[in-house]
Amino acid sequence: MSSFTSSPTGSRDGFRRLLRARWAGLRSARGRTLAMAASVLVTVSLGLLIAGGVRSTCVTSAGEGPCPAPLVGPDGTAVSDKYYFVHQPLKGDGSITARVSDLTGQMRQPDLVPGVRNVKHGAVPWAKAGLLVRRSLQQGTSYAAVMITRGHGVRMQHDFIHDVAGSAARGPRWLRLDRSGDLLTGYESGDGRTWTRVGEARLAGLPETVEIGLFATSPGALWTMASAFAQATATFDRITLRGASGSWRHDDVGVTLGPDGRTPHHPGGAVESGGKVVVTGGGDIGPATVEGGLRADLLLSGGGLGLILVLVAAVMFPPAERGRSVLAAEAVVVGAVAFVAGLVAAGVVVPAGLALLRAHRNPIQPITLGTELRVIIGYAALAAISALLALGLAALVRSRILAAGLAVALIVVPYLLASAGVAPWLLAITPAAGFAITQSVPAFAHVDVGPSLLEGHHPLAPWAGLTVACGYVVVVLGAAIIAHRRRAAPA
Structure with a gap:
């Protein structure tokens, strides 16, 4: 009698085949591709529309004119x-x-x-x-x-x-x-x-x-x-x-x-x-965390709407039973594509929007290169995390429409409410906490700020907020794997 054992090499080859199959499936599905492309278009278009429409003016004894540049301290902070x-x-x-x-x-x-x-x-x-x-x-x-x-x-x-x-x-x-x-x-x-x-x-x-x-x-x-x-x-x-x-x-x-x-x-x-x-x-x-000029993160105001399309694309995989390996392959492909989409969107709208604001002689909150890169790459990471959460919800509830609705309710709705000055505390307890990674204004313990997101401050620090969002992804994907095992177990 012969016995067979799976080798690590065989497992890796099998996972690579799954990755190629899922990648091919994503490329062949025009709807998912268009949804990802549309998310980039929405985010960039709304951001540039905001940048192009802003004209800051101040009234002085000489009359009305452009506002002066923010006052900066010895280290360049407003x-x-x-x-x-x-x-x-x-x-x-x-x-x-x-x-x-x-x-x-x-x-x-x-x-x-x-x-x-x-x-x-x-x-x-x-x-x-x-x-x-x-x-x-x-x-x-x-x-x-x-x-x-x-x-x-x-x-x-x-x-x-x-x-x-x-x-x-x-x-x-x-x-x-x-x-x-x-x-x-x-x-x-x-x-x-x-x-x-x-x-x-x-x-x-x-x-x-x-x-x-x-x-x-x-x-x-x-x-x-x-x-x-x-x-x-x-x-x-x-x-x-x-x-x-x-x-x-x-x-x-x-x-x-x-x-x-x-x-x-x-x-x-x-x-x-x-x-x-x-x-x-x-x-x-x-x-001057509020009066220091226009903020870079305002250019990602369309990011919430752009993420809706990312979430829709993430749940559009075939609703077949997803084992751990299949779900892992889907997560790698969907997360990578969403990250690239977010990186392209933020990588275009943030520097281009800042250039447009400066061209119109608006005062800009000083931003370091490190902070600008964190905002751009952070938004890309948020897009990937959001897509993974939607994917996990789809595997858990086995309904594309329900999964997309839940993902929007957990990520986009709290962000939009907080942006309107309503219930900013939602950005501390929901996956929308991940938007904190896009905060471009530094926070200081010796400066009190208002509770409104309109002033550019999130309830959590940038990396803490992203960690909360990651925690939701881990829990949902883990629950989806456990649910699959129970459904697959013999009666």
């Missing part, structure tokens, strides 16, 4: 640099010490009566006030600051994107900022005698003479789909300087001017009295 500064020059090494005895402010809330401004006392969580050393008053230049915030305790920040947490204290707090060459060190104290180091920053190329002093600022109050006016007001006392002995200068750095080009809009200010300085300012010193 930044906001608006604050009120009470300062004097410091030549060489030195320090400033002060107690921040109070931090409050005002912020606008949604109007209760139409046309009547609803401004309340209080401050947003990232309202900040403290001690600041800057290279110069020119916006976007290097700086270091130690500060208290309304809701995040004591912080040491420098060059807009760097943030170190100190204590969680919210009440009166002593602060000190030392300069030694190009090294700035921040300290905090509860009594002005025992000091704790918060952090340090080395500002390369810092000139001998810098500006040192007191500042206050506040980002806008977040509403559901917008931000509104907010200001911070801080009271400083027990102020001492080492290395500087001039008179205080007052500057409302970056204040927005009205249409006449002369009148400040929501100006800050400072009052000196009895050894105290009360400083009021609005704006922010930090990354």
